[in-house]
Amino acid sequence: MTLGEASLLERLAADEESVRGQLESLREQVAALEERLSDLATARRIVAPMLVGHSRPEQAPSGGTPDAPTHASPEEAVPAPKPVAGLDKQVVVIMASSGRTMRAKEVAQALGEPDVRGRVETTRARLKRLTALGWLTQHEPGLFSIAAGINGHVLGGVANDEA
Template identity: 30%
Template structure:
């Protein structure tokens, strides 16, 4: 017959062994998860870059050729190799929302589906972000950029709607 202390010691050793095995599995899964996250991040960046390049090529094809003597000074829209590349192109006739980076596209689609003007703090949870001050301010910056580039209008301070386009507008790309 085995004594109670010996039996408890044997069970403790078995439990300790199981804990070590599970900790090893957790460590392996953590490494696999980190690798998967890196792969996802690279794919997202690649897709966003391709969308950007396609949008720029589309914009370049739509613009008339400028003679060399009238060439504009280099700026964020003409810089080579992605240096200073404009992520949110100015709206123009025929340009679709798909050319925008994901978060900007999501914002425009949310505003398009809304019954009326929306504020940044109403948009943040709809794009899957926590409603912290930093996320709200970051989203407000994106909204302002979309207004600058003609995708949205800000009818009243902080209230954003889809841009109304057409004759009689006093702002370009609005």
């Protein structure tokens, strides 16, 4: 190997390490933003019922219409699924934000998992477990989506209306 080739390899390794550091920093920022979003959803969930009786119909909360209630009454509430945390919480957020059915491979990719069979199968097992816990629904073999009535439930100890 020539001196120029060794120098090039060293620069590539240094650039690779720099990008890894930037990626880790971005992941930390995303985690902090997800936590803040969850806190805001909790605040909205708590404050919205207090304001419903005091707001005029044309000031309906975002996502609702003046004639349609945006929150179910306690009698209509669906029982909350068991709390989840960590990677399970990330999966629920991914599924909820996608707004569509997804396969295990798509979820694994969204989590940043390598595209290898073992990681996809691990994700599939996670999806099935979340289905059993009440967070997801399996429409047909291998096709999952967020379960009906999940918005507003406690997710890992914090309500997350986006999930």
